[in-house]
Amino acid sequence: MAIRQRPTAGATRTQAVKPREPVNWKSRLRNISTVLVLLLLIFGTVYINNDDTLPILxxxxxxxxxxxxxxxxxxxxxxxxxxxxxxxxxxxxxxxxxxxxxxxxxxxxxxxxxxxxxxxxxHQAIARWNEDGLVNTRGQVFYPDSGKMPEGLIQLFGPEGGSELMSRQLVTIQQSVDKLGLRVKSLTMDERRSWQIQFTDDMQLQLGRAASEQRLARFIRVFEGPLASYRDQIKIVDMRYTNGLAVVWKNGKQPDFNGIV
Known part of the structure; x- marks a missing residue:
């Protein structure tokens, strides 16, 4: 007959102890270094951006x-x-x-x-603009101090926002009339884009609004021909006609002739 032996009272169960994992010092040092670098960057940025640090002298x-x-x-x-x-x-x-x-x-x-x-x-001024402005090489308007307006500049009269267009047109017109010995004194464009030119000899040229480039070319052809001999007597040349022109003579200088020039 088998006899079962009871466990002795007060006996304790022994628990197995796991061995400690080795400390990864390399990883810890890397993490600490990263934190230190971040802190240095933060404090360095605050320091450098302080008004008392690296002031402009x-x-x-x-x-x-x-x-x-x-x-x-x-x-x-x-x-x-x-x-x-x-x-x-x-x-x-x-x-x-x-x-x-x-x-x-x-x-x-x-x-x-x-x-x-x-x-x-x-700014490099190329022309005067209306009463108190100047136009630079890019066609932009700027306003100098009073009393500092350059002498001898071409005068542009035009509506607000028209300075760039008028600057380009001025260059085209002057290049076109150079061969006639004419120099532009002033150029005017009204709200309807009607053009008028005054030359340094005070002769005026009215081109109007439509087909101004074609009218300028026609004026040059006529002025190179029979009209050139009357240059000193002309006050206004009006090209606002489809196939012709009109001439207004200076006072007392109308030529003695009848017919068409």
Missing amino acids: HVTVEGELINTEKQALIEAVTPYVTGSFLDVNVAGIRQAGEALPWVAQIQVRRVWPDTLHLMVSE
Whole structure:
């Protein structure tokens, strides 16, 4: 007969202990290094962008300035020379400088560690615009200070927004009449795009609105022929006719003839 032996009271069950996994020090050091680099970048960015760090101490100007005083330009941009070398208000500096009457464009360059270098170009005026404006080589209107209007420029009279068109037309007209020895003194375009030219000898040419280029070409053909001999006596040549022209003579200088010129 088998006898079952009972377990002794108070006996404990032994639990197996797992061995510890080795510490991956390389991975931990990599993580710590990454955190430190991030912290350095954050603190470095805050430090560099602080207004007291790398302040702008000098402003230099490059460019052929004829109608703009260098000191006036520096004074205009100075209120915007704030912040550090890296976050200075470049757009504000450019806008303030280009607000001066003769300044066409400013490029701003940072020169380490404390200088802003301004590369400045001025407007090149090719004509006067209406009463108090000027037109530059791109057909843009700008307004100089009173008393600083250049002498000897061609006068353009036209509606707002017409300066580019009139500048192109001026070049075309002057090139066309060069061979006649005529120089444009003023060019007028009204709201209906009707054109009128006054030359330096005070002769006027009316081209009207329609087919102005063809009318100019017809005037040149006629002026190269029989009309040329009456040049000093002509006040107005009106080309606003389909197949002809009309001439208004200067007072007391009408030629003694009957017929068609």
